Amino acid sequence: MPLPVQNSTATDAVLFGHDPTPRLVALHPLRQGNGADQALMRVYQRGESDGGLAVEDVPYYPFLFLTDLQALRGFPRQRFRCQTLQGRHAYRYLVVFDTWSAYHDAVRHLQAQEDARLYRIANPTQQYLMQSGRTLFKDMAFDDLHRMQLDIEVVSKPGTFPHAQRPEDRIVIIALSDNRGWHEIIDARGLSEKEMLEQLVRTIRERDPDIIEGHNIYAFDLAYITARCARHGVVFAVGRDGSAPRTFGAAMRFAERSVDLPAVDIAGRHVIDTYLQVMAFDVFKRDLPGYGLKAAARYFRLQADDRTYVKGEEIAQTWHREPERLIEYAHHDVVETERLARLLSGSAFYLTRMVPMPYGQVARTGPAAKIEALMVRAYLRQKHALPSGSGGGGRHMRGGYVNIFATGVVGPIIYADVESLYPSIMLNYDVHPETDDLGLFQVLLQRLTDLRLDAKQRMQAATRRADASALDAQQSSYKILINSFYGQLGFSVALFNDFAAADRVARIGQEIIRQVMGAIRAGGGRVVEVDTDGVLFVPPASVEGEEAERAFVDVINQQIPPGIHLGYDGRFRRMLSYKVKNYALLTYDGRVQCKGSSLVSRAMEPFGRRFVLEAIGLLLAEDVQGLHDLYVATRARLLRHEWSVEDFARTETLKENEAQYLADVTAKRRSRAAAYELAIARERETGQAVRKGEQIAYYVTGSGAHVTAFDNARLASAWNPAQPDENTDYYLRRLDECARKFAVFFHADDFARVFSLDDLFGFTPHGRELQTNWRAAESRTDASIPV
DNA sequence: AGCTGTGGCAGGGAGG
């Protein structure tokens, strides 16, 4: 599946650097060790003809940015060289060290001083790339890379989770595959665990992959293998220079969620964790059933043919009774991992061509770090000083304008949104950080926008599906970066932040969306809901059909500032408007799209979620009898325990680690919570550690509708259908809480009848009409405010 | 060393 040729602008100095080195596979800094104390970068390149690797050692220099050279007084001058940078900013000196020991000594020297906060230690690998302008994977296609997948199966004590520190737990299968159709299984039938690990090292070195991929490979497979190698005295020497991996703590954020990782750096290779890629994908889609390999593979329809499934708790007995079955299971795991990686890695791969970071790092850092890397590289090339960033901790900034003007069922509906609102504002109103002396913020934003447009146009013109999907990966990776420019302005630790500029973008955004609302109302439309850059509204009765609706939006578009474009983004038969950011839309082909945490939250018990979704469908159809029947039937099933634990267990994500949680509880900063208490209890009993970011499914037991959940909760896996012990009163209350959401759509007495059991006279839907309530617009939304 | 933001809703626990 060859990919299209490189971008026409790939020679752009700011975006891509200047180094013409082709086909660079990986870089790795050589740190202290083997007695040698040199500052060397080992560069791994693809050979010209035979496809083999060329390795070269390039001298480079670890360095620090300093605000004030005086901070280094007392440090031997002959151990460093200093470059003064131009400009007025904080980091005015680039201090380059000849050896690693000098670099580390200088760090210690500075840390011993009071003003240690004034310096910043740069990522040496990244800085090398910045200095040279080298860009990884230039001119390479994704399929040129040799990607290997790895998965291990561990047999542990019955009823416990694999634990690398327990001697009796052991690896019984190591499954490997690659994107060239090769696969291999190393298993414990003829080999000891130590021999298996040695075989693994040999195989990786012989196959010599550029990339090692796995699902949850950081937190599980590599961490486990590393610990077992240490136990057996095996050196896990899988680096291209024969070195063992370097591990370090890292954190990755996915919107509001944060995951701690034991990150791994293998010399000359890149580690890709598809678990993180799946989580990143879900930030935008938010409809994945789970982040595990099997759930994700099914979601993307990538399952292996005749997929073998083995439950976690059955791995041990399956290994003893049917080893072939467990081997097939592990093989299917690596096959699915390869497919997931192929599907989800595209955007990181294309960004690596542009951003001065190795591929593995691109895949595990957020967009703000990438933008900053581009800025810093360009500033260093021009020998210009860097700003220090303005901290700004705790400052509260303005956000988007949000409001709702009707509740109930309304229609027809047009959705119009301002395309790329914040990037458009920054480009059209020349918003940039006050500290950006070289004006690169605007240059980067404009060029990325042009690149994305170009990629999108070529995607639409592409005739082959493979080309189109590659171009889609490119344009979406540019989009992520483009949208992060605004976030960069308001990010407290970014070097090029500027809170006043961020505030100006948000303020202009609010004015523009108010202008849009004013124009819609002036044209006879009725605005139902507005959120940041989009408006849902009922067009005037004279506007009928899609063509007329598009024309109506075009007219609105004439009335907003030039350079800002209002797009026609959808039409709907009806809308159920509940609360701000909470609504449902009925499409013209009968589908229901439901939005908002109070309607579709994954924190809700699945039975309640299903009840709410079905009820919304009935409300949109104005089927009051159906609503009543649904309520009665759901209640009856609940009372008869006609369900499984998946229907009523609540799933929560742990956002803190165990120590942090316990510290917060002790300090009364937070209350006890069932999910954490259960995870901690599980750790005591089975040894499965509490991990930040993991999901816990539990249900409520005990009696009485109002019980303290953390004292009356059990893990979902402990529920026994033969002896159902869920708290029926509690779940009845939960059902009624779900039903109460719909009170606003009825008169009070009608609501009470619809969502209750039949009385002596039975239930009739007649006369129980849905209620729609419009509220007055704010006066100031109609005003046209110049921006 | 590695880290994008604000606005808004629901639910649970603690304490009056």
Place this chain on the structure above:
DNA sequence: CCTCCCTGCCAC
């Protein structure tokens, strides 16, 4: 009971 505060989830 109620309110306040915190966390988690979601829209954009």
